[in-house]
Amino acid sequence: MENNQLSVKYQTDAQFQPPAPASDEIDLRELFSALWKGKWIIIATTFLFAVAGVLYALSLPNIYKADALLAPAESSGGGLSKMASQFGGLASLAGVSLGGGEASQTDLAAEVIKSRQFVNAFIAKHELMVPLMASKGWNLSKNELIYDDEIYNVETNTWLREPKGLRGSEPSEQEMYEAFLKEVLSVGSDKKSGFYTLSIKHYSPYLAKQWTDWLIEDINKVMRERTIKETTQNLVYLENQLEKTAIADMQTSFYSLIEEQTKNLMLAEVQDEFVFKVIDRAVVPELKAEPKRALICILAALIGGVLGVLIAFANDAYRKNSRKLGTEF
Incomplete structure (x- = not known):
C-alpha cells in the first residue's frame, strides 16, 4: 500500500512540474534551412534588382x-x-x-x-x-x-x-x-x-x-x-x-x-x-564626375539580396505557422 501511495504521489508531482523555459538562442540550422529553401527567391530578387540598377544607371546622362x-x-x-x-x-x-x-x-x-x-x-x-x-x-x-x-x-x-x-x-x-x-x-x-x-x-x-x-x-x-x-x-x-x-x-x-x-x-x-x-584655371574635363554607375549597380544588388532574404524568412515563417494550424485542427 505504501509503495502504491508513493508512486501515485510521484506521478502527481511530475504532472504538475512547470515546463522547461524556452531557449532564447537562435538556431543557426533553422536559419540556414530557411535560406536554402528560399534560395531561388533570393537569387531571383537579387537578379531583378541588379538588372533594374544597371538599366537605371545606363539611363542617366554623364555629368x-x-x-x-x-x-x-x-x-x-x-x-x-x-x-x-x-x-x-x-x-x-x-x-x-x-x-x-x-x-x-x-x-x-x-x-x-x-x-x-x-x-x-x-x-x-x-x-x-x-x-x-x-x-x-x-x-x-x-x-x-x-x-x-x-x-x-x-x-x-x-x-x-x-x-x-x-x-x-x-x-x-x-x-x-x-x-x-x-x-x-x-x-x-x-x-x-x-x-x-x-x-x-x-x-x-x-x-x-x-x-x-x-x-x-x-x-x-x-x-x-x-x-x-x-x-x-x-x-x-x-x-x-x-x-x-x-x-x-x-x-x-x-x-x-x-x-x-x-x-x-x-x-x-x-x-x-x-x-x-x-x-x-579650369580645364575641359575629360572624364565624367557623375553618375557613379558601378556604385548604383552594387547598391541595387544589395537591396535586392536583403529583400530576398526577408522574403525567404517570411515565407518560411508562414509555412511553419500554416503547419501548426493544420496540426491543431
Whole structure:
C-alpha cells in the first residue's frame, strides 16, 4: 500500500512540474534551412534588382565637373585694412567704412557669388536659361546639348511646360536660381590655406569650363565695381569734411584717409583679378564626375539580396505557422 501511495504521489508531482523555459538562442540550422529553401527567391530578387540598377544607371546622362582653384587677391581690401588699425575711430566718426581686410572681402565675394541677384544677373547676361533648364544630355560626336522635347522646342524657341501655380511655362528667376545653386554651382574654401575652389557641373564639359571662367570674371568685376562706387563716395565725403575742419591734426588724418582711399580706387580700376586670383584655371574635363554607375549597380544588388532574404524568412515563417494550424485542427 505504501509503495502504491508513493508512486501515485510521484506521478502527481511530475504532472504538475512547470515546463522547461524556452531557449532564447537562435538556431543557426533553422536559419540556414530557411535560406536554402528560399534560395531561388533570393537569387531571383537579387537578379531583378541588379538588372533594374544597371538599366537605371545606363539611363542617366554623364555629368562633367570643371574646377578652378582661387586665392584672395592682395588688393582685396588693399591699404584699407592697414588704415583701419590707425584711423578706425576717426573713419567711423566720419562715416567711412575701411573694411575688414582681405579675408572679409573674399568671404563676402564667396557669398555674393551665391546670391540671388548675382546668379540671376549671370544667367541673364550669358543667356543660360535654355542650357540650364531644358538640357538633358550632351552629344559627344556633335558637341551639342540634347534638349528635352517635352519642355522646350528648339525649332520655335518656345517652352512647352505646363504652368503650375505661380510658375508659368517659362522658368522663373527663382526656379533658375534654385537649379543653378543646387545642381550646378559649388563654392568651397580651405580655412587653413585660404584658397577657394569654384566648381561647375553640367552635361557638356565645354560649358562647364566656360561657365567657370565667366563666373570668376564676373565676380571680380562686380566686386571691383562695388569697391569703386564705395571708395568714390568715401572720397567725396572725406573731401567735404576736410573743407569743414580747421584743426591741423584732423586735417592730417583726413589727408591720410584720402590718400589711402585714392590708392584703393586706383588698384580697383587697374586690376582685373580684384578679389580672386586664379591659381589653377579650369580645364575641359575629360572624364565624367557623375553618375557613379558601378556604385548604383552594387547598391541595387544589395537591396535586392536583403529583400530576398526577408522574403525567404517570411515565407518560411508562414509555412511553419500554416503547419501548426493544420496540426491543431
